Amino acid sequence: MLYTVIKKNNYQDSINLMLLTNNISDMPGVSKVQVMMGTDANKDIFDEAGLLTEDAKQAKPNDMMIVLDSDDNHVLDKVLKAIDDFLSDLSVKGDEDGQESSSVSNWDDAMKTLPEANLALISVPGVYAADEIDNALDNGLNAFVFSDNVSLKDEVRLKTKAHEKGLMVMGPDCGTGIISNIPLAFTNVVRSGNIGLVGASGTGIQEVTTIIERLGGGVTHAIGTGGRDLSDSVGAITMKDAIRGLEHHDPTEVIGIISKPPAKEVRDDVLNLLHSISKPVVAIFLGEKPDHHENSVYLAHTLEETARMLVDLADHKEIKKNYYPAKPLAEVNSKLTGKKVIGLYSGGTLAYEAGMLVSEALNLGGIISEDGYVLKASGYEVLDLGDDIYTQGRPHPMIDPRIRVQKINEYVEKTDTGVILLDDVLGYGTDDHMADALAEAIKQAKAENSSVEFVATVVGTEADPQDYKMARQTLTDAGAIVCDSNAQAVRYALNLVGEDVVEPDKEIQHVSFKKQDVADSSENLLDLLYTKPRVVNVGVADFLDPVTKFGGTGVQYDWKPIAGGNQKLIKVIKRVKAMKNRDADNEKVLAGFKQSAPFLTNVVAAGTVIPELTGHTLLHAGSPITYAEMTAPMQGGCIGAVLFEGWANNEAEARQMLENDEVTFLCNHDVNAVGPMGGITSAHMAVLVIKNKLADNEAYCTMNEGIGKVLRFGAYSKEVLDRLDWMANVLAPTLNSALSKLPDGLNVNVMMAKAITMGDEFHQRNIAASLVFLKEVAPLIVSLDIDEKTKQDVIQFLADTDQFFLSIMMATGKATVDAARTYKHGTVVTTMTRNGKDFGIRISGLGDQWFTAPVNTPEGLFFTGFTQDDANPDMGDSAIAETVGFGGMAMIAAPGVTRFVGAGGFKDAQRISNQMSKITLDRNPSFSIPTWDFQGTAIGIDIVKVVETGITPVINTGIASKVAGVGQVGAGTVHAPLACFERALVAYADSMGLLEEDEEKELIQVL
């Protein structure tokens, strides 16, 4: 049964009422409900839905009509209460903190946000890392590269480039670093001090810095170089630059070098540099067992010895001959004699050190690198559980204890396992409860095999995010022996099984060397070392936390792969961006946008101004399309036009004519025209004429027919055709006569500048502009020497048609871009349009060439009885609005429109517009938006920015039924497909000679 409630003089915005309808539609007992204002057009919609009751028919335009279909007579009260509740609070219930994020999504914005940046912290997937390092260097930033899987070739190229620019690339695969006491990536918190480190090993740096801290020393810089820096190919570029930098960093008095054994030539080169500097150095080439020191370069065997020597030098104390206790650290455990030591490490360098010490003690032949083992000999096994073999597809063992627990369980079951060595690495980036997980595993293992001993080391400081003392205590309580260093832990373990390490005394030997000129470091490098870093954090957001916590500044770059990660497109983007004239070209195109001077001069029959409209010719929206390819509503528009022109007597004849290809189709855009939705335009339909005085060009657009059943949405019933007839024969001449009273026509910019401050974005919302237009034109109409009824009808039609201005804006947009794109250069989007099948764009540099991709289907709010399934794919030339900076691009001007995409509020509108401004090049000060801090509209959609960011323009749009004749079923938004922008970019690059042979074909195939 239908229940009707008319709320007299109770006006609500149509968007609110659509939201309301959606809100109450799902209430129990409601089979159908619709709430709308009582306009004639809305009554048509009610009628279509079978809800136009007699009471509803009586409603006035300012009355709210509520019609409910329900079998339960109690439901009405509940619905009315729900309506009252909804309307009493229309505010958006969003996240209060959902403010504009301070993060950025491209390098330009990053550098604008933090112009003083001096360091990029890069943690993007390896395949993209090289490009981001390049970008960092091009922006004058040093790079700390956490990412791995950068090719050796790229590493050499990038480090060479950095060196030439006076910058430094730390990494790739650099897990640890401290710059001016700011922990970067997986790093411990260490107090500042006069020790500076350069290390090619992450956990090596962690072990040394934390021992230094615990010995009372301090480290200001620990510069990671990445594991391959000391290879033949790279030649220690970063290490040498870092050493030179620390030499010139006055607060650093002592320098520590940590590396696995480098290539001989590189080792000699680095040592030569170390001999040439003025500061004492402690160097460990882990795996070598030095028996002497060389000049002021003190050579260490273990990480602990490295730390102890550094602290002595830092305190201006003499270096001792031996830093190892003469006696074993532990008594032999008779139960363990002859049993094996097993190392289960999360830290690679700690595993390496353990393997080295065990191998040396038992003469096991040295370190290996096989299947995660660094030692596997005579039953002695040391595993690096952070090796790729264990981390493919699962978290690193510093974050996830499971692999270690699994391995503990495996080894405990082996009868020859005597001692298991473990590390617990604290600091930023690692798990906060690793000690608990390991303790639990130790307890269970000991319950299973009580003779197995666990010897552990905790790499950390009191200032780490975790509790260092508690971690030690937890492991101790579980039955582990916790040593102060990894070296001690290994020796302790060896002692338990009856073995020991022997460390010889070391004396200083004076060696000759060729003194190098240790030239001044670059200003960039010294700035990095002498100041707190200003970081662009590209990738993992958590890495920025310690930066800001410890006194640095930073901006989060929410990185995502550009061009969808398409490496070939990325190369094209880089080449296009490197073009020198592109910016200037784009500026000239946009000058055309900004200097546009549109005037509404005439309203005439299309055929009188579009000479191509001869014979059986129709215009349509979008890029070229055949009748057969058109979706139903566009076909419906064609049928309506054929009938309107009198080429057929009925629908069947019209269909036949169209299906037989007896009608020629042209794109509106190819004949200086645009048309909303289907955009079907015939010779005798009236069009608005906009003259752009900038280039003296004209553009045309059919007039808005109102809502409900209209040709543009595919309706072609008699009332539709009658209205078109009236518009052509009454409305158009009247308006034309009125406009003829103005020598130059009506200045459109002035009307739009006013209306945008009144809440219009000119695509979904034109009510203010329509009223401003009516204000201008009504006195002219009244002054005409025509009958009063005509005046009355025309003014009433204009007053009833909220979207009348849409067509004026569309013709204005077309006149604007057509003037601007006479300068055929650059990458500015000059046309966006849709034909229901394809989204088509044109760009300034490629004239009339279309670049298309399948359209998306708009999403939004639907009239009662309709759902997303009823929506026709995106259609219409009205995206000319977004092309020139209105509509979705200017959502902020009309925040209410945002609600079409759900429960969006002001902040969502702001977010969308800010996002759109990321793909535009300029602002149009003629259209200042109060709610956007009076910034002008964002204009000049740049295909490079679109492809680079993956952000495509958002289009505000009406939604047509996919069934011809039904008309509009809702309104919402839709995004342009990325592919047409990608294709345009490839074509542009090709036209500029930027593609190699066959590259375009390959790219197009990929796209």
Place this chain on the structure above:
Amino acid sequence: MSTNQVSSNGERSNLLSLCLSNQNIGQVASIFRHSFNVVFPNIYFHVGRVTDSLSCLGVTLPDQQVAEQIMKIQVGDKVRVLKEKMYIYTSQDVLCVPLNSLEEVNLMVPRGSFKIDGGTLKEVWQYADFEQNWGLINTKPDEVIQQIIGGNESIKKVVEYLFGRGKGLTPSGDDMLVGILTVLRAGKMAAWQMWSKAINMQLNHHQTTDVATAYLRAALNGYASKKLVDLIIALQCGDSVTIQRAVKALKDFGHTSGTDTLFGFYCGLKIIMLSE
């Protein structure tokens, strides 16, 4: 890190060049609201605000810089002098005190005769109101003056009495001794020799605070903080307005330290006047 935030606004005592060397290792020893001390092998180094008095044992820096440094430092932080700059290694930062860019101020006590009469001295006495303002609680200034100038006690005994007497980082008695020594040295009094000998002996055999020891040793070497030097100069010029201003500045320094030093000054002047 503030290495490149070198400010030219600040001063350093000319005594530093004698006591502070490149490569010196020190550590933050004490931190106050507006200043801090760093102990080095040969100097108890003071960092104060430029709006406060320059210590003969230290430097002044812009107030904001001192405030920021005080926020970051902790007692025990290591300090190095490297290339004419002092680096303080705090938990999160390396702070820099740029010694070389500060304007050097001569804080050697100027020697010459004083132009002060009994009336002015009396005004000082009345203005200072020592009994109310000094640090020796429950002690009568008259009685202490009598000990110092009355001749009833030997200088050695007076020094023993005053040395380390009172609370604080610079005990009141030590401040008084600094005042006496400074005035006697400025006035080129023969008595200075006896006082300095007695104080030296006391320093060698007994302990007072590190800070007081440092200032006593500076006074023995003929150096005094800027407020004291200003007062000496004022007294040597004899302009009453300048004297009053300098007296007020000294009195206002610290909690009781300024008043205590002024008391020593007063006594020293009395000794000079009596000798005349």
